[in-house]
Amino acid sequence: MIEINNLSFAYDKRTELFKNLSLSLSEGHIYGLLGKNGAGKSTLLKNMAGLAYPQKGTCLLNKANVSGRPVSVLEQLYFLSEDIYVPSFTPSQYVDNTAGFYPKFSRSDFYTYLNALDVDENAVMDKQSFGQQKKAMIAFGLATNTSLLIMDEPTNGLDIPSKVQFRKLIASVLTYERCIVISTHQVRDLDSLIDTLLILHDKEIVVNCTMDEVVEKLTFGFYTDNDGLKALYEEKDMRGTSAISENTTGRFNKVDLELLFNAIISGNKKIVELLKA
Template sequence: MIKISNLTFGYGKKKTLFQDLNLTMQTGHIYGLLGKNGAGKSTLLKNIAGLVFPQKGTCVVNGFDASKRLPAFLQDLFFIPEEVYMPALTATQFVKSTGHFYPSFNENQFDRMLAEFDVPNESLLSKLSFGQQKKVMIAFGLSTNTSLLIMDEPTNGLDIPSKSQFRKIIASALTESRCIVISTHQVRDLDNLIDSLIVVHNQQIVLNKSLDEISERLNFSTTPTSGADVLYAEESIRGINTITKNSIGSYSKVDMELLFNAIIADNQTVTEILN
């Protein structure tokens, strides 16, 4: 599906964001892309979508070089940026002007999702609130039924009920022939949604594992005190959130926020166990 090989990218010679970056993603997965501010998450997504071009290396999506932006590549990919700018059209008019660019677009599916999001399809999109505009783009992107759907901070602007609807709709839209990539700072918004985690840190992909693989190698728990076997810990209201090595094959739910904090704190032991 996506194969990035030895990709180097920067905005000018003085600011290199990625150096010889390698990454592979497959269909049938919802990937969560995490990284600190300025780590290059949005730029990585733009390289995959062919919106910016690498200085060196390649990004291949479904056999197409993303930088060439061929029509066959573009009609099977949809990218939802963090900031959306909607035209002075109704949702119905927007579908008529744009939907035909995507061969698998399903208007009935779009209408159902708008109804679930409680967004009127006859109001001018430019007059809707930012949150409602985001919902329209999410519904449209899912209804294109492209094999690759990329979303940059999709839950920004959504209220709590809408975030719950978002998780439900995204989960129902995943198929074995589709890959969904979501970049976010709001890790809790992806809880129970993503199945694979990618972390960008220090110009590299330092983690690209399924949550099942992570759970097989690490144990996440909340304890009254921090024991000697703890690899990383943070205090919380409920106690001390800890990461330990999973030496006995037990199962625990992956605390993505705790794991991310351990990685960006350059906890080498955690990183080595995972890789």
């Protein structure tokens, strides 16, 4: 699906974001891309979509170079930017003018998603709130049925009920022929949604593993008494200690994505080594 080979990208000499970054993404997965602000998450997604051009290396979608943005590539991908622009169209008018660029677009799916997200198909989009605009574009992106769906901060501007519905819809549209990549700084929005975790840190992908692999190797817990606890990483508050330990029992528990992310960006090499093993 996506093959990134030795990608190097910089806006200028002082802001090199990646150096010789390589990454493979496959169909049938929902990838969650995490990283600190300024780490280059959005830029990496734009490289995948052919909207940014690397100084070195290539990004291929089904063996075609995305940098040239040929029609054969564009009709296979949909990119939802964090900063969206909507015209003075209703969602129905937008579909009439745009859906033709996507051979697998489904109007029936589109109206189903609009209804699920509580968006009025007859309301002029640029007169609506940012959250309503975002939901209309999410519905459109899902309905394109492209093999690659890239979403940058899709839950920004969404209220809690809409975030819940968003997660349900994303889970429902994944097929063995589709790859979904979601980037967010709202780590908890990816809970129970992604199956593969990517963490971008210090110019490289330091974590690239399935959630099953995470729970096989690590244990997450909250302890009011942590005497004797052999933690790899911990955060304390007035109630107790949230900790990550090596899974030595073979028992699985729920991944605390926020705690894991904090551990990785704090420079915890032991956890990174375990996840790479």
